Amino acid sequence: MGGTFAEQLRGYRIALGLTQQALAEKAQLSEQAVGALERGDRRYPQAVTVDRLAGVFGLSGAQRQAFVQAASRKGKPRVCTDVVVPRQLPADVAHFTGRSGQTSVVAEALRSPGTASVVAVTGMGGVGKTSLAVHVGHLVAGDFPDGQLYLDLRGHSDRAPVAPLEALGVFLRALGLAGTALPATVDEAAARLRTELAGRRMLLVLDNAAGEEQVAPLLPGTAGTAAIVTSRQSVLVAQARQVRLDVLPEEDAITLLALTAGAERVVAEPGAAAEVVRRCGWLPLAVRLAGARLAARPGWSAGALAARLADAGRRLDELDGVRVCFAHSIDGLAGSDDPVDRAASAAYPVLAWPDLPDLPVLVAARLLDMGEAEAERVLERLTAACLLEAPSPGRYRLHDLLRVYGAGMAGPGREAALVRVLQLYNAVAWRGLALANRGSPRLKLAADVDDAPDLPDPWTWLEAERAHVVAAVAQAESGPVPLLAVGLFEFYRTRGLWRDWQLVCEKALSHPVSDLVRAYLHSDLAVARAELAQRGAGDHHAAQQHIRAGVALFEEQGDDHATARALNNACYVFRLGGAVEEAIEFGERALARHEDLGDRGWTHGLTLVNLAELHGQAGDHEARRRHLAEALAVLEPLDDAHGLAYALVVLGLAQRAEGHLEEAVGTLTRSAAQWRRIADAPGEANTLTDLGETLLRAGQPEAAREALAQAAALMARIGDHKGKLRVAALLAEVPEPTV
Numbered sequence: 001m002g003g004t005f006a007e008q009l010r011g012y013r014i015a016l017g018l019t020q021q022a023l024a025e026k027a028q029l030s031e032q033a034v035g036a037l038e039r040g041d042r043r044y045p046q047a048v049t050v051d052r053l054a055g056v057f058g059l060s061g062a063q064r065q066a067f068v069q070a071a072s073r074k075g076k077p078r079v080c081t082d083v084v085v086p087r088q089l090p091a092d093v094a095h096f097t098g099r100s101g102q103t104s105v106v107a108e109a110l111r112s113p114g115t116a117s118v119v120a121v122t123g124m125g126g127v128g129k130t131s132l133a134v135h136v137g138h139l140v141a142g143d144f145p146d147g148q149l150y151l152d153l154r155g156h157s158d159r160a161p162v163a164p165l166e167a168l169g170v171f172l173r174a175l176g177l178a179g180t181a182l183p184a185t186v187d188e189a190a191a192r193l194r195t196e197l198a199g200r201r202m203l204l205v206l207d208n209a210a211g212e213e214q215v216a217p218l219l220p221g222t223a224g225t226a227a228i229v230t231s232r233q234s235v236l237v238a239q240a241r242q243v244r245l246d247v248l249p250e251e252d253a254i255t256l257l258a259l260t261a262g263a264e265r266v267v268a269e270p271g272a273a274a275e276v277v278r279r280c281g282w283l284p285l286a287v288r289l290a291g292a293r294l295a296a297r298p299g300w301s302a303g304a305l306a307a308r309l310a311d312a313g314r315r316l317d318e319l320d321g322v323r324v325c326f327a328h329s330i331d332g333l334a335g336s337d338d339p340v341d342r343a344a345s346a347a348y349p350v351l352a353w354p355d356l357p358d359l360p361v362l363v364a365a366r367l368l369d370m371g372e373a374e375a376e377r378v379l380e381r382l383t384a385a386c387l388l389e390a391p392s393p394g395r396y397r398l399h400d401l402l403r404v405y406g407a408g409m410a411g412p413g414r415e416a417a418l419v420r421v422l423q424l425y426n427a428v429a430w431r432g433l434a435l436a437n438r439g440s441p442r443l444k445l446a447a448d449v450d451d452a453p454d455l456p457d458p459w460t461w462l463e464a465e466r467a468h469v470v471a472a473v474a475q476a477e478s479g480p481v482p483l484l485a486v487g488l489f490e491f492y493r494t495r496g497l498w499r500d501w502q503l504v505c506e507k508a509l510s511h512p513v514s515d516l517v518r519a520y521l522h523s524d525l526a527v528a529r530a531e532l533a534q535r536g537a538g539d540h541h542a543a544q545q546h547i548r549a550g551v552a553l554f555e556e557q558g559d560d561h562a563t564a565r566a567l568n569n570a571c572y573v574f575r576l577g578g579a580v581e582e583a584i585e586f587g588e589r590a591l592a593r594h595e596d597l598g599d600r601g602w603t604h605g606l607t608l609v610n611l612a613e614l615h616g617q618a619g620d621h622e623a624r625r626r627h628l629a630e631a632l633a634v635l636e637p638l639d640d641a642h643g644l645a646y647a648l649v650v651l652g653l654a655q656r657a658e659g660h661l662e663e664a665v666g667t668l669t670r671s672a673a674q675w676r677r678i679a680d681a682p683g684e685a686n687t688l689t690d691l692g693e694t695l696l697r698a699g700q701p702e703a704a705r706e707a708l709a710q711a712a713a714l715m716a717r718i719g720d721h722k723g724k725l726r727v728a729a730l731l732a733e734v735p736e737p738t739v
């Protein structure tokens with residue numbers, strides 16, 4: 001486009017469909033200035049104004065030169081036409097895989113007109129930051145015809161980071177300056193770099209930056225230039241668009257493995273290939289190293305490599321480059337002048353040692369043996385260094401390979417750190433039990449338990465930590481594991497967490513314990529295993545062996561009250577296993593103990609309910625009615641929700657069996673309300689299922705549908721597959737509503 005500057009300005013504006021106001025906003029000028037330029041009132045604008053306008057219009061090459069020349073008093077370009085055009089980008093990455101969304105975001109941001117564009121790409125070591133930056137650099141190279149500058153700033157390297165003045169000198173020499181023309185201070189050199197870049201459309205790739213102080217002097221200042229910064233640290237320079245990289249999706253990771261190792265290896269063993277990338281944590285660097293290892297060993301199968309990677313102790317030996325990459329991140333913190341950085345480096349092995357799903361601040365504080373505020377500062381510093389992720393406020397997570405690396409650095413204090421976490425879980429569990437059941441005889445075991453932290457609801461907190469408790473217990477060689485298992489009894493039972501309960505009790509029995517605690521553990525494990533067996537996931541015989549051991553140990557202790565409770569549990573365990581006669585025998589022994597002790601407490605009531613149900617199964621309906629009446633007479637004055645709920649469900653089913661459907665509906669409704677009162681999800685779910693079936697028999701399909709829908713939701717929440725199948729079968733029997 002020829003003509004005067006005013007004519008060219010107007011022509012380019014109209015061609016882009018911009019108003020004077022819109023152009024002024026994009027070029028950071030006033031609307032009056034744009035109007036004056038188009039009218040020719042200002043024929044020779046300043047160079048910075050011309051650069052901004054050219055950037056908005058996306059001008060380059062001859063078009064940009066003509067535009068600049070039209071604005072010159074002497075009719076000559078403002079920049080030297082004999083310009084060095086550096087092309088410093090490394091070769092594009094072979095087999096670049098995935099990242100389509102991030103690629104588009106970065107490319108679009110770099111092409112944004114009007115201002116100097118800066119994109120900061122951050123993420124953990126090995127996640128592919130440099131690969132993305134170089135790949136995008138090649139994609140947009142045509143948009144930056146005046147050149148592309150690249151520099152590895154060595155922020156995380158065996159060598160010292162590149163000093164800002166040194167980096168500025170590298171760039172200025174690439175642009176044609178040399179010798180005495182190079183400024184001697186950072187400020188002067190930074191200003192000179194911005195001057196040299198003004199009027200050019202250039203891309204800078206600042207790779208592997210140490211942080212903001214290193215990067216800030218290197219950034220361009222005028223429209224038409226852009227920069228990509230990669231770093232393992234957060235780079236929060238004001239104008240930077242932030243793009244954080246995570247590991248690859250599994251599909252992309254498998255594709256990368258196929259491209260590196262050979263597609264035929266992956267096609268031959270798709271399951272093993274998926275296992276390889278999973279063991280690599282879907283980290284691009286690790287996947288590439290695994291693929292290269294396979295490619296160099298034609299005799300190996302993907303399955304063979306997957307088996308070698310399954311051993312966490314040797315995993316990093318198989319992926320040695322990953323270890324070096326991670327070491328740079330940790331060493332950078334350890335060598336910092338900032339005491340928080342050094343504290344974060346020292347903390348990392350301790351945080352990595354316990355294989356927990358994630359780390360809430362409270363748990364991290366116990367691991368590190370420091371206050372929560374101090375622990376959070378350390379966690380945030382590690383997150384800023386891309387050594388931790390923060391999936392939600394107050395919770396932090398380690399990548400699998402970083403955990404393996406960090407755990408390998410853990411020193412002799414690691415076991416003590418895990419014990420402190422177990423003491424935390426133990427204190428919360430017993431505090432929850434005390435709030436839920438102040439009369440529990442187990443509380444006498446908690447005399448030496450640490451004070452619990454101030455939590456609004458201990459059991460709600462434990463629900464979020466369920467997997468963490470099981471993981472910590474599984475790793476523990478010492479600490480209060482047996483006492484923790486005993487304290488979790490009511491928590492696990494009321495939530496139907498039978499598998500968690502079994503795992504914790506089994507591990508607890510492997511620790512040194514007193515006979516009394518061992519008795520509780522056998523009794524609890526028996527109930528958990530019986531409940532699992534009832535759902536097709538356990539062994540009734542094993543459950544019965546445990547309850548026999550528990551009863552024997554309680555009898556040896558000479559504690560008649562505890563023995564009576566254990567006998568009641570034996571009655572329940574054998575009933576679930578279908579051993580009706582033996583269950584009745586245990587129930588009668590428990591009942592005799594209660595009567596000898598003059599005990600009319602809730603365990604006495606539960607024993608009567610168990611016997612009522614068993615006599616009903618044996619066909620003795622008179623005994624069932626008698627025991628139920630006695631049970632209600634014991635439990636109702638106590639206002640014990642658990643006992644009442646159990647008695648009422650057995651009574652309701654008895655009423656249904658005898659054809660008293662209306663009475664059964666009322667009784668089962670009362671039972672469900674009692675279960676709900678104590679948040680006993682398994683009890684409520686099963687009772688609502690019984691209620692739905694009873695309503696269906698009573699000819700109330702809509703009410704049945706509602707009860708069964710509530711039961712289905714509860715079964716799904718507690719993971720009761722067998723219960724879900726029963727509810728689904730009953731819902732299939734409910735007739736559709738008539739229109």
